[in-house]
Amino acid sequence: MNNIAIEQNTQWTFPHCPTPANLQINWTEILAIFPSLQSLTNCEQNPIYHAEGNVWIHTQLVCEALVSLTAWQAVNITDRSILFAAALLHDIAKPLATQVTDDGNITAKGHVNLGAKMVRQILQDLQTPFTIRESIVAIVKYGSLPLWFWDKQNPLKSIIKASQLVRCDWLALMAEADVKGRICDDRQKLLETIEFFKEFCQEHNCFDRTYPFASAHSRFIYFHKEDGDPTYAAFDDTRLEVIMMCGLPGTGKDYWIDRNHPDLPVVSLDKLRIEMGILPTNEQGAIVNAGRALAKGYLQSETPFIWNATNIVKPIRLGLIRLFAGYGARIRIVYLEVPIDRVLRQNRDRKAQVPNAVIHRFRDRLEIPDLTEAHQVDYFVDV
Structure with a gap:
């Protein structure tokens, strides 16, 4: 984000976010503050991808997996809070989006985009600083990208776009916690895909930073052209x-x-x-x-x-x-x-x-x- 004209103190903590000194998560207090999470307990998931049980079980496992990661423990208090908030709220919309098909298959199509909007409103009610709020929203929206980026029509463009909105190393952390917080047959394959995502982002200089375009006009041309080259330094012919x-x-x-x-x-x-x-x-x-x-x-x-x-x-x-x-x-x-x-x-x-x-x-x-x-x-x- 650029040019935030009016902003709060950017040192921010999420309610009951654990610390490296105390990784215990107070679920009772969290449910008291965010009663909308209660609905996750009644939301079943497709056992092929989530044999651990309902969405609330998955959410708890994801949060516990996240705070156990050395990379999470190593960052500052605000970054830890951003990632913890995203992990806690990442499936908030599943109860609204989940459907059971005629053949008994459970789907939650559209829960990511709906969840991002719900998370934004939850964080607005908490008076969360804008840049922090939008970082959490972006993690919720793009948190599964490390698992599926190679299936995108243009994998490079997908990671470069994500890097304009949120740090890709945060997405990798979120995806790792998400996978470790579920029971599924392809768990190891998914973790390997995340490692590939990390290497791909590092290779293209956008893992822990925004992709460095030659100019604002070069960035504009890249995102508005079907098959653009991100390294191209476009001549600025705007009038x-x-x-x-x-x-x-x-x-x-x-x-x-x-x-x-x-x-x-x-x-x-x-x-x-x-x-x-x-x-x-x-x-x-x-x-x-x-x-x-x-x-x-x-x-x-x-x-x-x-x-x-x-x-x-x-x-x-x-x-x-x-x-x-x-x-x-x-x-x-x-x-x-x-x-x-x-x-x-x-x-x-x-x-x-x-x-x-x-x-x-x-x-x-x-x-x-x-x-x-x-x-x-x-x-x-x-x-």
């Missing part, structure tokens, strides 16, 4: 900058623009919505089309501008970024975040109010932007 705002309604996007770039033209979907008399709950296609038409005018004249909308999901951002980049734009995403109670309060003061139910729905759908999407991503997070 203008487009700032894309991102955040829930009521996070202060208009205020940020007024304070930081009052001189730039703004394509505001809220203003277009008012001008066109379209409610936030109505079909928004006409507003987006009108906004894109305005944007094309600025792009054709090579005039820097701001695209001001919520842009909370990645596919919407990607479609706009492709449009802007097609005209030679350098893309900067500005993400704003404030606590949900303040979002609701500030939304009440807006001219274009959004119904609270819509804001909560947006919050559930929110995908926070990352460096694989743009030339620059700035995070302004007020806790």
